[in-house]
Amino acid sequence: MSSELEPDAALMIRVKQGDWEAFAALVDKYKQPVMNLACRMVHDPTEAEDLAQNVFLQVFKSADRYAVSSKFSTWLFTIARNLCLNEIRRRSRHPADSLDAARADHEDQPLHQYEDGKTxxxxxxxxxxxxxxxxxxxxxxxxxxxxxxxxxxxxxxxxxxxxxxxxxxxxxxxxxxxxxxxxxxxxxxxxxxxxxxxxxxx
Amino acid sequence: MNQQSVYHQLLERSWRRPLTPPEQAELRAWLEAHPECRAGWETEAALNQALRRLPEPPVSSNFTARVLQAARREAAAAAGRGRQSPARWLALLRERWSPVRWLPATALAAVLVAAGLFSYHRFNFNKHQAMAQSLAAVAEITSLPSPAILKDFDAILALDNAPPADEELLALFQ
The missing domain is CATH 1.10.10.10 (Winged helix-like DNA-binding domain superfamily/Winged helix DNA-binding domain)
Structure with missing residues (x-):
């Protein structure tokens, strides 16, 4: 039966059974896409990384609720979307809590410090x-x-x-x-x- | 499929991924036939390129390790909560009291309860029966005399207070 499933769904079945390697494989595969989305939504790489970490933690906590018939990436990005929107709403309610305030200490540095791999x-x-x-x-x-x-x-x-x-x-x-x-x-x-x-x- | 929808399909595909060589050829043919759309397409293509070439935010090298650590903490906390939760107790009860174990005992208990209920019912029935019989016996007793017979009650009662009979005089009369 497992062979008919998409690879990510098969990994999720193993995660449900407590397989940490399967969970690590999913995190490794999707950390960059989730990070891209989180960073695009909250505009802060540090906060985006915390958010991405929470997304995977939520995946782990909700593993029992994952229906293997659904596409894993759709489920994952739905969790990511919900957490991003929650974070944006939380920030709008408590603007002082935003990490933007902490950035004031490093105002001389650019907003994003991405590595430029291109020569x-x-x-x-x-x-x-x-x-x-x-x-x-x-x-x-x-x-x-x-x-x-x-x-x-x-x-x-x-x-x-x-x-x-x-x-x-x-x-x-x-x-x-x-x-x-x-x-x-x-x-x-x-x-x-x-x-x-x-x-x-x- | 009309020509406009071909263009829109190619446009929508280009938003998500670079067009394949056959799709590019199709697009070129379409633009040659519709030169008025070329400027619009070039802006779309430039935006696609711009979005694709935006650098990806860096992910910490220990990201996966941190996620796993947090998940392990969460699993340990959940296990701790699970030991105390009602659901855990229910699961334990279900495990300990499996149907194979409790079915004979439950059947015996049910038989005993049924026997007890039957005895109680029988006892009540007998009691009611006896009571009914007593009531029937009482009902059979003749009804009380009319109050008219009590009209000389006081006179009769006063007889008790009369002076005692003269026994010697009575003897002489005899």
Missing amino acids: SAPPDRLLHSELEQKIEEALAALPENQRLAVALCRQEDLSYEDIARVLGCSLSATKSLIHRGRETLKQKLKPYLRTGVWREPQ
């Missing part, structure tokens, strides 16, 4: 850096449901139907959210997108 020439790198900052700002300014939809859209293993399940809305509403989010991004980033610096030869 670009310095001027290109500067331009990329500026464009990255602009696009991060534009993404951060999107309404949370559009931001979530655009972020989930980057998950290649999630189909539009899966994204709709995660968002808890219809397929057409999901595509509409993505479309509206992208339209806003295009409007805000038009001058930068026209430079063609990100365009790759097709």
Whole structure:
């Protein structure tokens, strides 16, 4: 029976049986995608990492409730979505608790310190850096449901139907959210997108 | 399928992943036939590239280890809670008192209770029967005399207070 299941569902069955290696395998596989989503939603890598950790902890705690017939990634991202939205709402109720306050001590440092694996020439790198900052700002300014939809859209293993399940809305509403989010991004980033610096030869 | 929907499908696919070579060829053919859409497509493609090339946030090297540690703590805490929870006690009872063990005892208890109830019912029935018989006997007794016979009651009662009979005089009369 296990051989008919998707690999992640088979791992979840082992997690239910108390197999720590299976759980570690799932965490390793999905930590980056969950972290990407969390970071896109809360705009703070440290807080996003705590959030991602909570997502996997919730997966572990809810393992008994996971139905093997459903797709694991959809279930995982639904948990991630709920925790991200809870965190955003908690922050809006208690703005003083936000880790943004703690960042004041390190204001001389940039907001995000991502490793740049690409070997670009310095001027290109500067331009990329500026464009990255602009696009991060534009993404951060999107309404949370559009931001979530655009972020989930980057998950290649999630189909539009899966994204709709995660968002808890219809397929057409999901595509509409993505479309509206992208339209806003295009409007805000038009001058930068026209430079063609990100365009790759097709 | 009309031409516009082909374009929208390609557009929607491009939002999620780079187009495959056959899809790119299809797109090129479509754009050649609809040059007015080229500018719009180029903006879409530039946004796709921009979003794809955003750097991924770094994940700590010990992320998995920290998650596992937290999950182990959670499992230990849950086990501790489980030892005290009512559900745990119920599970224990269910385990200890399996049907195979308690079924004969329960059957015996049921028989005893049924016998007890039957005896009690029988006792009550007999008691009621005896009471009914007594009531029937009482009902058979003749009804009391009419109060009219008591009209000389006081005179008769006063007879007790009369002076005693003169025994010598009575003897002489005899």
